[in-house]
Amino acid sequence: MMNKRNLLAILLTLLFGLLVVGVVSAQQPTPSDDQVNAIAKQLYCPVCENIPLDVCPTTACAQWRELIRQKLTDGWNEQQIKNYFVQQYGARVLGTPPPKGINWLVYLVPPVAILAGVYVLYHAFRSWKRPAQQVNLSPSAPGPQAEMDPTQDEYIKRLEDEVRKR
Amino acid sequence: MNEITTSPAEKPSQKVLPRWGRILAWVGLFALLVVVAMVLLRKQQGPVAIGQRPPSFTLTTFDGQQFGPAEMSGKVVLVNFWASWCKPCEQEAADLETAWRYYQPRGDVLFLGIAWTDTESASLAYIKRFNITYPNGPDLGTTISQAYRTTGVPETYIIDKNGNLASLKLSPYSSLAEIQAAIDPLLGP
Numbered sequence: 001m002m003n004k005r006n007l008l009a010i011l012l013t014l015l016f017g018l019l020v021v022g023v024v025s026a027q028q029p030t031p032s033d034d035q036v037n038a039i040a041k042q043l044y045c046p047v048c049e050n051i052p053l054d055v056c057p058t059t060a061c062a063q064w065r066e067l068i069r070q071k072l073t074d075g076w077n078e079q080q081i082k083n084y085f086v087q088q089y090g091a092r093v094l095g096t097p098p099p100k101g102i103n104w105l106v107y108l109v110p111p112v113a114i115l116a117g118v119y120v121l122y123h124a125f126r127s128w129k130r131p132a133q134q135v136n137l138s139p140s141a142p143g144p145q146a147e148m149d150p151t152q153d154e155y156i157k158r159l160e161d162e163v164r165k166r
Numbered sequence: 167m168n169e170i171t172t173s174p175a176e177k178p179s180q181k182v183l184p185r186w187g188r189i190l191a192w193v194g195l196f197a198l199l200v201v202v203a204m205v206l207l208r209k210q211q212g213p214v215a216i217g218q219r220p221p222s223f224t225l226t227t228f229d230g231q232q233f234g235p236a237e238m239s240g241k242v243v244l245v246n247f248w249a250s251w252c253k254p255c256e257q258e259a260a261d262l263e264t265a266w267r268y269y270q271p272r273g274d275v276l277f278l279g280i281a282w283t284d285t286e287s288a289s290l291a292y293i294k295r296f297n298i299t300y301p302n303g304p305d306l307g308t309t310i311s312q313a314y315r316t317t318g319v320p321e322t323y324i325i326d327k328n329g330n331l332a333s334l335k336l337s338p339y340s341s342l343a344e345i346q347a348a349i350d351p352l353l354g355p
Contacts, residue, residue, distance in 0.1 A: 046283050046308060047318075059251035063285045089283055090308040102201065107199065117193070 031072040039068050039078050042095045043085055052095065195199060213315050213334060220245075220331045221313035225278055227303035228290060233278055242332075242352045243252065243325040244277045244345075247305070247316050249284045250292035255320045258338035259296040265345040266300040274327070280305045282319050327351045 040054035049062045055063075064085075071081045085093050097103040182193070214220045224234035246262060249253040262277065269275035279302035281289040286304065293302055305311050314323065317336065324333035333348040 060283060062289050063251060067285045067287075086307075088304065088306060090312070091307070103199070105201065112194070115221065 031069050035072060036065055036069045039072075039081055040065050041081065043093050044095060046089065046092060170282065171291055179336040207349045211315055211319070213322065213336070214331055216331050218331055219329055220325060221310075223310045223313060225280060225301070225303045226306070227301045228286065228293070230299070231301060231316065233276070233301055234301075238276060238325070239329070240327055241274050241276045242327055242349055244275070244349065245280065245314075245325065246277070247280050247290075247311060247314075247319050247321045249282050249319045251284070252319045254338045257298075257340075258320060258322075259292075261295060261339055261342045261345060263298050263300070264342050265349070268342075268346075269349065270300075272353070274353065277301070279303075280310055282311050284317070324348050324352070327354075329351050337354065 037054040041052045043053040043064070044051070045053055045056055045058070045061045045064060048056050048058055051061075053061050068081055072086065076084070082094065086098075091098055091103075096107055101105055173326075175220075222235045224232055226232050242264075244265075246258075248259075266277045269277075277300035279298065279300060281292075281302065281304045284292075284304065289302070289304065290296075294333070312320075320335075320338050322333075322335040322339065323331060324335075326332040332352055339345050
């Protein structure tokens with residue numbers, strides 16, 4: 001009988017303990033400024049353009065940072081918070097625009113411009129180098145390469161014919 | 167003699183992009199310039215002009231009501247952009263509320279408050295603080311303010327019964343009389 005009472009007491013204690021642990025684990029600790037700023041620095045308030053939210057001194061930005069803290073306390077993750085801000089204030093609050101619609105230009109134009117630049121430079125360098133090679137390849141006495149070039153031979157022959165006619 | 171000047175050795179140095187490549191490059195450049203021009207034009211447009219039909223919108227208020235073109239039709243509509251962190255907005259808040267209470271019984275005047283880039287809790291605290299009773303809601307996604315091309319807060323747009331913009335105020339109203347002076351001529355006899 002005593003054993004049964006003891007067992008019941010232990011079970012009740014364990015059950016109560018589990019409930020307490022459950023309640024404690026459901027509460028989120030207050031997020032630190034660093035945690036808030038880690039998200040805030042990826043956002044921009046439309047009121048003060050070009051100033052990230054983590055360093056923006058206005059009241060509006062302070063309210064937004066508090067909102068981030070509140071959402072973190074509620075257990076939201078970074079992406080959920082960013083989605084919420086986009087829904088509330090538009091995509092322009094994001095530091096990096098989402099890759100859709102006209103925003104694709106932001107991601108496509110720079111690499112395409114760089115590739116085009118590399119292509120242009122490559123051809124420019126090649127065209128600068130070529131005249132120097134031609135000077136070396138065209139001495140007064142024809143080199144072995146010129147002698148073997150049939151188009152060159154034909155050209156010289158036509159030139160000689162022209163001179164002979166005159 | 168012209169044949170002499172066109173040396174076959176020079177031909178490779180005149181190598182250029184293939185035709186399709188050149189066309190593609192020019193089309194790309196032109197498209198980019200068009201996009202840049204459109205963005206610049208839009209930024210330089212300024213706010214909606216008086217006499218023009220302002221963009222239509224639907225406002226969902228903080229308590230879930232919806233005010234769209236159907237609710238605004240045939241009424242004089244005052245659209246006020248504000249924010250809880252905006253000190254000049256506080257100057258006109260009491261006058262706007264007094265004006266609303268003055269015109270509300272007529273039934274042909276509608277006031278709409280639009281909270282711009284504000285947090286909901288701060289907006290609700292502001293509404294409670296100034297005892298504002300006319301419909302107020304957030305500018306979700308800042309779509310309404312972008313359509314109106316607002317430059318800040320407070321800004322107030324008064325639309326006549328025909329749906330055209332009759333008055334525009336880019337600063338706070340200084341008195342109740344100023345608000346009445348903007349609305350009364352639109353009401354008719």
